[in-house]
Amino acid sequence: MTSHSWTPPAGLRGEAQVIRLSASALDQDGRRCPAHAALKARPQLWPRVYEKRRYAPWETFPLGLVQAALDLVEYRDMPVEDAVASVVSGNRATVHAGVAVWVGHACDAYLEAAEWIADDLEEQDVVLVPDRLPRIVQYESAAERRMLTAWGRWYASPDGGVREFRRLRMGRAGERDAPSNDALAFVAAAGQRAEGNVYRDMPVSVVPDEREASRVRVVEVVLAAGVPPRVVMDAPPADIRRVYREKTRHLVTGIVFADVRKPGSDCVGCKARSSCDALPHAPGLLGIEGGGTHRRTWSVTTGRQYLICPAQAHLRELHLPAAAWSDGSAARRGRAVHRWLEAAHGRRPARGCDLADLPSADAGDLGLAAQVMTPEEYREARPYLVSHLAVCPMAGAVGDVVVEPNVAAYDPAAEVVVVAYPDLVREVGGRVVYREQKTTRMAAPGGEADEVFTRVPQLALAVRLIEHGVLGGDGTGAVELETMTPDAAVVLSFDAGDPAVREAAARVITRMAARWHADSVFRPDPGPWCGTCPVAQWCPDRAPSDPKAPIVVDGVRIDPRTGEVLSASGPVSDRAEAVSDDIADPEADDDPPPF
Secondary structure, X not given: OXXXXXXXXXXXXXXXXEEEEEXXXXXXXXXXXXXXXXXXXXXXXXXXXXXXXXXXXXXXXXXXXXXXXXXXXXXXXXXXXXXXXXXHHHOOOEOOHHHHHHHHHHHHHHHHHHHHHHHXXXXXXXXXXXXXXXXXXXXXXXXXXXXXXXXXEEEEOOOOOEEXXXXXXXXXXXXXXXXXXXXXXXXXXXXXXXXXXXXXXXXXXXEOOOOOOOEEEEEEEEOOOOOOOEEEEEEOHHHHHHHHHHHHHHHHHHHHOOOOOOOOHXXXXXXXXXXXXXXXXXXXXXXXXXXXXXXXXXXXXXXXHHHHOHHHHHHHHOOOOOOOOXXXXXXXXXXXXXXXXXXXXXXXXXXXXXXXXXXXXXXXXXXXXXXXXXXXHHHHHHHHHHHHHHHOOOOOOOOOEEEOOOEEEEEOOXXXXXXXXXXXXXXXXXXXXXXXXXXXXXXXXXXXXXXXXXXXXXHHHHHHHHHOXXXXXXXXXXXXXXXXXXXXXXXXXXXXXXXXXXXXXXXXHHHHHHHHHHOOXXXXXXXXXXXXXXXXXXXXXXXXXXXXXXXXXXXXXXXXXXXXXXXXXXXXXXXXXXXXXXXXXXXXXXXXXXX
């Protein structure tokens, strides 16, 4: 395939024949936009209409701080504590106190892993030293110029016979057979040492190696204490080149020539955002005037986390490693139910769920459940799924159905890309109907729109999305909340065209987003919720808590293990609901971390 098979989107100018791809980009995620990856790989394409880029007033790339601190340790022999302090205090953008704590932890974890690597290699009579110069693969023809880069840390034996690339992971290991591992190894095996800047220069000035390597290694280092490094590639360069040609090179071609558009969080930094016809524009969606600090992404999860604690929202937005504080029973149950519903409602031809789809938990064949959950999960989920049968949204005349879609819309008034992940969107009688589905052992929430939307703000956002035509249709429709208990299921429905419903939705969403939108400090707000905060380990201001005692928020007692509301002296506040939801489903709506 040649560059002539790919045409830049309308609204862009520049050279499409210059391609610079990071090897890590080969690990594509289902929520990512393929067209964005292709555009990101073309550094000489720009929007035709100039937009002044505004940068966040805080550090948004904590791994960059880790790299800078490790450079001081390895190249200047600076003590790690002094290196971290120097990098944090001298950084151009403000570094949140929680980020600074994590950077110190990450550096310590890396140096511990480096000792393990050195000990293993010492047994093989191999010594590695840091290499300041990264490697890059460059190829140029009459039609195009391609560059393949690898971001991480480089090492080599003094005689150049062994090369090693270390990939940094923030909190958890990647897939052992990830395509990016082959690409990273290829850069190490076939790339040349770059004197120039591999992210700015074109072409990049390189220096030749004094000798060819006989062995190339790629090691994955998770920046967590006590986690051993993992060797994902250790082979002669010739073998690595062959594997790359046979298994991986076609994936690179697929990425850089992709033209499928999938709106989502990638839209924030996409060059084609202003001209992309796949991203709906919805002025006033959040009800906020003014562009805030810079262009950003917001979801109900973001708003929920900010209601609990601004510092928590900030640290989680930066993908700092999160701890699992609860036993997750309610979350596991809810995810199992959702997986089954996604599979059942996604069947073609579409049909409603019935009892034949739900064999006994002791049956030899569990049907659909065998594909999406364990027998133990099915035993717990089945009573909720049986309750669902009476209110299944697929029963009756249903038009277009989209299960678990990714939804995104750009609010130019606030300069925010709003993302949402509905459980189900369908067409009924020519109207858009949005359904949110939840499981609980408690009674289903009820009341007027204000109260229900406060407890389930996804419904409020759904009303706003329908009103602005983001989900299709003419701006009218309905939003539904299906609550499943082991005994019954109840569906609450709100007319998205009702002015009172629209006003209630606008109040809830604006209340959730406004303070976050204006904040640039993200101060911690310690309280009983610190005991279940997934990023509390990085917060120097966290409050002490009893992990077994119920969490009391605004008169609401919450189970710290499951997130279930145990009792309430009055209406459940938005903050109490946020704490409950965050425990029950701590990863809802989150994008995966980039590293």
